[in-house]
Amino acid sequence: MQNKNQRHFSTVRSGVLVAAVSIFMSSAALAQQAAAPPPPSVTTVNIATSSVPLSYQYAARISAFRQTEVRARVNGILLKRNFVEGAQVKAGDVLFLMDPASYEAALMQAQAGLKQAQAQLSQGIREEKRNISLFDQKVGSQKSRDDAISARELAEAAVASAEAQVKTAELNLGYTKVTAPISGVTSLEQVSEGSLISSDSSLLTNITQLDPVYVNFSFSDAEAREIRHLIDLMKSKGQEQKLRVKLTFGDGSTYGSEGLVDFTSATVDVNTGTIQARAVIDNPDRQLIPGQFVRATVSGVTADSAIVIPEVALLQGPQGQFVYTVGKDGKAKINAVTLGQKVGSNWIVNSGLEAGDQLITEGVIKVRPGSAVNATAQAAAADAGKGTKETAAN
Incomplete structure (x- = not known):
């Protein structure tokens, strides 16, 4: 009887434990489900x-559109300077005057030589006509006729030589007025007035053209390929392919005008691995100075x-x-x-x-x-x- 009661008690206790475990697991599951966060x-x-639209930005440097040296083309004494140093001059303006006296005399001598040659030619023409007429009349000899023709031809050559000497003398006299080959801004005078000028080595001044100016920068080879590819795509669609350049100064201000890229090198620089490029931009107020560093923003291509x-x-x-x-x-x-x-x-x-x-x-x-x-x-x-x-x- 006692064993039977013990078995009954053991069965009841096991059932209670199973029920408790089931209740605990259900509660844990419910708690875990309640703690799971919602989707973010x-x-x-x-x-x-x-x-x-794409753009590329580069460090760039300004350079003069043109820069030329002004030198004397003849020897002589420098008499006068006709410009203010650092001022704007126009092409053809007379910058320097050299002593013209010796060149005026040389021109007069050449002109006299021309007149002499022309007189000899006139005489030769008359002699030629006379000897040809006598030969036709069976009075003069053939040798006399041929000599007269040769004399006239030599006289014509002498006239041509004399005309060339006159032209040379006129040019030399004109060179005593040293003119500006281009429009631009002059530098300091290199030779003072009264100096003896040699056409071989005497530098008188420099002229720098500042309107427009060049903007020089460099593409990387990868960017150059990318830009060329985009330009080719734009060409195939009949779109404009000009690369525009906008400048920014060191203080963050921007330049008022845009330029256009006019040159891109066909080779890669072996020292830098870049491709040189250049733009032209107007500079009427001379805000851009050769040697100045700026930042250039290149635009004009679009990624479709x-x-x-x-x-x-x-x-x-x-x-x-x-x-x-x-x-x-x-x-x-x-x-x-x-x-x-x-x-x-x-x-x-x-x-x-x-x-x-x-x-x-x-x-x-x-x-x-x-x-x-x-x-x-x-x-x-x-x-x-x-x-x-x-x-x-x-």
Whole structure:
């Protein structure tokens, strides 16, 4: 009887323990279910392609459009300077006067020699006519006729030589007035008045043309390929392909006029690995000075069908840069991306995203790969703006 009661008590106790364990497990499950966080809320943008204007920024340096040396073309004494040093002069202005006396005398001598040669030619022509007439009348000899013809031909050659000497003398006399070969700004006078000038070595002054001026900078070879590719695409569509240049000074202010790129080197500089380029820009107020450093922003190309994402969506991982997108199942997905140029506060994506992808732009810190998210679509993507890529020129 006692054993039977013990077995009954043991059975009851086991049932109580099973019930208690079941109640505990149910409570734990309910507690765990109550503690599980809801999917994180994120904001997404529907990826779409667009045409994005690009620009590139370089350190640049101003150089003169033209710079020439003014030298004497004849020897002589420098009598007078006709310009103010550092002033603007025009092409053809008389800058210096040299003593013309010896060259005036040389011209008079050459003119006298010309008259003498012309007189001899007139005499030769008369002798030729006379001897030809006598020969036709069977009175003169053939030798006399031939001698007369030769004398006339020699006289003509003497006249031509005398005319050349007169021309040379006129040129030398004209060279005593030293004129400006180009329009521009003069430098300091190099030789004082009263000095003996030699045409071989005497530098009188320099003239620098400052309107327009050149802007010199350098592309990297990768950027040059990219720009050429974009220009070729624009050409195929019949669009304008001119590269424009805007200048910025060291204090952040911008120059009022834009220039155009007029030259790009066909070879890569072996010392710097860059490609030299040059733009021409108007400088009527002489704000741009040769040797001055500026920052040049080159624009005029457009990237078609570009994907642009906001910088806030971009993350950095051990394998590189990536973004999160939301798949059709509502779960977050990692997309490794390759970036192109920065466009304002956004980036152009070269690979890793496609049009139609749902990009997570806000709440990315709370996202875990493969986890569900509560996505809210953003009304519109951020404005791409205007891109600027900075490159240091040599």
